[in-house]
Amino acid sequence: MPVRSKARRPLIAGNWKMNGLARPAGTEFRKILRHAALPRRLKSEIVICPPATLLAVLAAFWRRSGSKRRVALGGQDCHPKTHGAHTGDIAAEMLRDAGAAFVIVGHSERRADHGETNAVVRAKAEAAHRAGLAAIVCVGETLAERDSGRAIAVVEDQLAGSLPAGANARNTVIAYEPVWAIGTGRTPTPRDITQVHGVIRQNLAKSFADGTDFRILYGGSVKPANAAELLNLANVDGALVGGASLTAAEFWPIVAAKG
Numbered sequence: 214m215p216v217r218s219k220a221r222r223p224l225i226a227g228n229w230k231m232n233g234l235a236r237p238a239g240t241e242f243r244k245i246l247r248h249a250a251l252p253r254r255l256k257s258e259i260v261i262c263p264p265a266t267l268l269a270v271l272a273a274f275w276r277r278s279g280s281k282r283r284v285a286l287g288g289q290d291c292h293p294k295t296h297g298a299h300t301g302d303i304a305a306e307m308l309r310d311a312g313a314a315f316v317i318v319g320h321s322e323r324r325a326d327h328g329e330t331n332a333v334v335r336a337k338a339e340a341a342h343r344a345g346l347a348a349i350v351c352v353g354e355t356l357a358e359r360d361s362g363r364a365i366a367v368v369e370d371q372l373a374g375s376l377p378a379g380a381n382a383r384n385t386v387i388a389y390e391p392v393w394a395i396g397t398g399r400t401p402t403p404r405d406i407t408q409v410h411g412v413i414r415q416n417l418a419k420s421f422a423d424g425t426d427f428r429i430l431y432g433g434s435v436k437p438a439n440a441a442e443l444l445n446l447a448n449v450d451g452a453l454v455g456g457a458s459l460t461a462a463e464f465w466p467i468v469a470a471k472g
């Protein structure tokens with residue numbers, strides 16, 4: 214039986230990755246703010262994670278908007294330390310200072326491009342918590358791992374290694390993103406997603422007192438056309454959206470699909 218909890222407010226997160234210059238990105242973000250400001254029921258919370266260079270730019274629009282409680286900003290990565298000689302890195306405290314309330318950690322592109330291990334991801338999640346940010350901790354198997362029947366074991370291992378002891382449902386969100394579904398237009402079957410999300414839920418419930426209240430997002434080729442189906446699966450509490458989050462025209466229908 215899927216574990217259900219009324220406490221879980223859906224979260225639709227946009228991961229802009231390394232895309233966006235101030236002017237056009239500001240225009241898209243303001244469109245999202247305007248959609249969110251319309252006086253209608255909105256089940257989901259929204260977070261946009263732009264490149265760090267745009268956080269302060271977008272935060273200025275956000276501060277002036279009427280949808281502050283519905284939309285938040287997030288970073289895409291942070292360094293475990295508060296400050297120091299780490300050229301090119303950004304501390305969680307800096308993201309917070311620039312207007313972020315969330316930060317993605319352990320995205321598969323970081324794990325692959327920068328060799329981030331579970332231990333590094335855990336240290337980054339701890340840094341997020343220290344700075345008062347909610348960590349969106351990403352897990353997910355590669356195609357080779359899925360094809361060899363190891364998807365569940367890989368995800369369980371990533372979860373166990375990447376979540377700090379201080380994680381709770383308020384400061385941590387899980388994103389299940391099969392690597393082979395990211396940016397490819399391919400998605401797992403509803404059955405496969407339900408299975409993995411169910412396993413994640415069971416693991417959280419075992420390890421954390423409020424494990425049934427953590428939000429578990431699905432990510433990987435979420436589009437307006439498949440959002441309603443994916444977002445209504447058991448234990449899918451929202452989505453982490455890459456390509457389709459770059460324009461309000463594609464992103465908002467995904468938000469609307471959850472209600």
Ligand code: PGA
Nearest residue numbers: 395396433434454455456
């Ligand atoms: P995608 O990316 O929606 O473009 O597949 C998702 C992600 O990497 O977070």
